[in-house]
Amino acid sequence: MRYGDVTAVDGLSLRVARGTVTAILGPNGAGKTTTIETCEGFRTPQSGTVRVLGLDPVAEGHLLRPRVGVMLQSGGAWSGARSHEMLHHIASLHAHPLDVDLLIERLDMGSYGSTPYRRLSGGQQQRLSLAMAIVGRPELLFLDEPTAGLDPAARRSTWELIAELRSSGVTVVLTTHFMDEAEALSDDVHIVDGGRVIASGTPQALASSGSENTVRFTSSPGLDVVDLMSALPHDTKVDEVTPGAYVVAGAVDPQLLATIATWCAAQGVFTESLLVERQTLEDRFLELTGKALR
Numbered sequence: 001m002r003y004g005d006v007t008a009v010d011g012l013s014l015r016v017a018r019g020t021v022t023a024i025l026g027p028n029g030a031g032k033t034t035t036i037e038t039c040e041g042f043r044t045p046q047s048g049t050v051r052v053l054g055l056d057p058v059a060e061g062h063l064l065r066p067r068v069g070v071m072l073q074s075g076g077a078w079s080g081a082r083s084h085e086m087l088h089h090i091a092s093l094h095a096h097p098l099d100v101d102l103l104i105e106r107l108d109m110g111s112y113g114s115t116p117y118r119r120l121s122g123g124q125q126q127r128l129s130l131a132m133a134i135v136g137r138p139e140l141l142f143l144d145e146p147t148a149g150l151d152p153a154a155r156r157s158t159w160e161l162i163a164e165l166r167s168s169g170v171t172v173v174l175t176t177h178f179m180d181e182a183e184a185l186s187d188d189v190h191i192v193d194g195g196r197v198i199a200s201g202t203p204q205a206l207a208s209s210g211s212e213n214t215v216r217f218t219s220s221p222g223l224d225v226v227d228l229m230s231a232l233p234h235d236t237k238v239d240e241v242t243p244g245a246y247v248v249a250g251a252v253d254p255q256l257l258a259t260i261a262t263w264c265a266a267q268g269v270f271t272e273s274l275l276v277e278r279q280t281l282e283d284r285f286l287e288l289t290g291k292a293l294r
């Protein structure tokens with residue numbers, strides 16, 4: 001998929017099994033939204049093949065649309081429409097919609113039913129978009145960053161809803177920047193970078209597929225991680241995940257720990273709480289892409 005001179009997705013290949021939750025992870029600009037919008041039929045790829053429920057999403061979009069629910073990253077609703085009107089309208093377009101009032105109650109949307117879409121908070125817009133995506137009882141659901149901007153309670157309840165949909169046989173494809181979300185929800189994870197899938201597997205298999213251990217330490221914020229990387233063996237990645245909290249991913253051995261401590265000493269700073277841990281999915285993502293997720 002190209003936008004003018006920009007190649008957004010190139011040779012990306014993935015398959016989603018029915019009745020599963022698949023998470024597409026990747027740094028900003030990796031091509032996740034482009035991939036998902038191509039599967040939804042909103043974009044026509046210049047080359048390659050896309051089949052969704054066995055159908056061509058562009059040429060056979062009219063057959064696909066009644067069977068698929070879509071939650072876009074933003075927008076997707078008329079700015080002046082009131083949220084309950086929107087939901088009733090979308091429901092009326094489907095043959096066997098969910099009970100709208102029950103859905104409003106389930107998603108805790110009762111208090112802002114008559115508020116126009118443009119006046120809703122970001123989180124409320126997200127809830128409405130999710131409701132619009134599922135009200136038609138889709139067989140397949142595309143969710144582009146479904147929990148971005150949600151408070152922790154709303155995020156948890158969205159996770160519960162996605163798990164319930166999966167239990168009832170719905171296939172879900174979602175993009176996310178949250179590793180815990182991918183780990184908690186998905187059967188399969190595809191890590192995308194530079195428009196390609198660079199790793200795939202279950203969250204557990206992916207986490208354990210890289211270097212066995214990872215090193216975490218805390219020190220002064222803003223250390224020069226590029227300089228630290230140059231002191232460490234080739235292929236070792238270092239990232240400051242939050243100010244003063246560092247993660248080192250690579251082949252961990254006693255010499256590596258000594259080098260980190262020596263390098264910190266040369267900067268005149270302490271290495272505090274130096275820990276060797278098993279790799280998480282987030283560490284593996286960092287190792288593969290060289291980029292922190294958020």
Ligand SMILES: Nc1ncnc2c1ncn2[C@@H]1O[C@H](COP(=O)(O)OP(=O)(O)OP(=O)(O)O)[C@@H](O)[C@H]1O
Pocket residue numbers: 003006007008026027028029030031032033034035
């Ligand atoms: N409408 C567009 N016109 C031109 N370039 C675009 C357009 N949409 C996306 N791109 C480019 O295509 C590439 C992939 O973008 P895409 O939105 O698919 O990434 P993403 O993985 O979803 O990113 P994010 O996590 O930031 O949402 C980026 O380089 C982006 O700048």
